[in-house]
Amino acid sequence: MDARTSPPSNDRFDPSKTPEHFVILPPEIRDGRMSISTYQQIAKTTDKLPDEGLELTVLGLFGEVGSLLSAFKKRQRDRAAFKRYNATILEELGDTLWYFSTLATRAKIDLSTIAQLAFRKLADWSSVKPADPTLGFADVQSRHDQPVPEESFSAQVLALAGCVGDLLNDFKTGIFDHNRDKLSAHMVEIFRALVAAADSADVDMGAAALENLKKTFSRWPAETTYPPRFDAGMPKNERLPPWLEFYIAEETAGEKKYVIQKCNKIIIGDRLTDNKMERDDYRFHDVFHLAFAVHLGWSPVLRALLHLKRKCDPELDENQDGARAILIEEGVATFIFGRGLECELFEKVDHVDYDLLKSIQDFVRGYEVAWCALWQWEKAIMDGFSIFRQLVDKRKGYVMADFENHTISFREGNDEDE
Known part of the structure; x- marks a missing residue:
């Protein structure tokens, strides 16, 4: 029997099931x-x-x-x-x-x-x-x-x-x-x-x-086949588009440094700082939300920023795209960032440890992203840190998120509006 399975066709997450249901x-x-x-x-x-x-x-x-x-x-x-x-x-x-x-x-x-x-x-x-x-x-x-x-x-x-x-x-x-x-x-x-x-x-x-x-x-799957996206059955205006390009840059106001993020030349979200006494460049952490969306098809944070919450389904809107789901995602981003600081931002490794992946799966239990396999989380983490390291080095640039082909890339550049 091929154990390949996919999210339910009506896009509803069944919390009684576990991520292993999506393993081939x-x-x-x-x-x-x-x-x-x-x-x-x-x-x-x-x-x-x-x-x-x-x-x-x-x-x-x-x-x-x-x-x-x-x-x-x-x-x-x-x-x-x-x-x-x-x-x-x-x-x-x-x-x-x-x-x-x-x-x-x-x-x-x-x-x-x-x-x-x-x-x-x-x-x-x-x-x-x-x-x-x-x-x-x-x-x-x-x-x-x-x-x-x-x-x-x-x-x-x-x-x-x-x-x-x-x-x-x-x-x-x-x-x-x-x-x-x-x-x-x-x-x-x-x-x-x-x-x-x-x-x-x-x-x-x-x-x-x-x-x-x-x-x-x-x-470690024999083949890396992405399951259908969680918003596959949603109206077009409530789905993540095939691709998006974001401009992320560090700005200075007096002695204070912060990061802005633009999509389609419009600033989205708040100005971000490290929110910590010891500076660690966490201000660039939005790249992790982009990586989550690319490899997991999941990011309540990004949906809120882009006004792509699934309003047509009140249950999904409240429970999967709502405030608590956003806090869960921010918690995951903070958690993996802390682990990354201990591991030189994963620059010299080609994988992350199983304990980190298992902890994340335990943390998101009860949310639709619990359907995702460990390899999807690993790709999201590794790609997220790759883009993060490049942004920290250049302090600004463009991030291309291809949600259809599950790729994310960085190119150096100034704001074309300036």
Whole structure:
């Protein structure tokens, strides 16, 4: 099944759905189901780790198990305040499974074989089917009819951590370089412990694997296909046009510096300053709103500035283009700008970290932009900072926003009206 989906035709956002509904998954995943072998094959295509050895996968596996323990600790510490416990456990188990699968792939070990060996007695090992294409996660996982006590999950994750710790200790000695069977033995024990942890948390490993792939393809898709714009069904005078050119420049009044923005030779918005004791050029931050509109098809701020709010639909006008949505967008812009200051305005990197993207998605939950994939946010952030850096350098110039082709560019120049 091609998991390609798009915003509803009537342009209404359904808050019960999540951004993962707009991720294009490989056709091997049918009705949200896949075999263990299929998962390993797909996970292999998503391996973006910088080297081909085992070290990063072993360390990643160890780190994800630590995250599982951290989530349980938060549940014990914060109790009712930690509302996202179940979702966090599902995500962390999925991440753990990805590192486990990637370790197996890099070591040229078949994951379905490991899964079979984990629950067979020694006498039955000869009946294992190599690369069994039919074996699913449900086939190796028991399901509990009654809730499992929380302390059971704690014990199982500690056991899992112990197994991974043993793997790490042997890895440090270099024993796996000449003994793949030793690595396989560790992986059988780890898989058995991973299934026990999932059972004790009442987590479907197949669901955890699927959600992990949705997250991965949301960040690194096989193809970058933009979904239809949110205003596609709106009247022409309430849609963003195919393209717009903006003139953004720093002006001086006495000792005070501020930024103006023009569109179609008309000043739009207020004069902007940094609004901070320490000067950081935030006055040029409107470029982020333009980048949001280009790559996400979303910017309540820009709609308000250009008088393009979707008035024909009172619900969209109030809830998606209204004051609270504007504050949400300004908050996102401020948040990513703060992160950019810590990272040299993302000048020397080609991507942003996942934690930033995940925090943004959590921040916009409940708004239509929550439909957008992680790669769209990353493009918006990277392009926004690229234009921002050029504006900071030149202090004025033209920004071309192509909403149809999803590009944004800068050219140096003075105000042609002057």
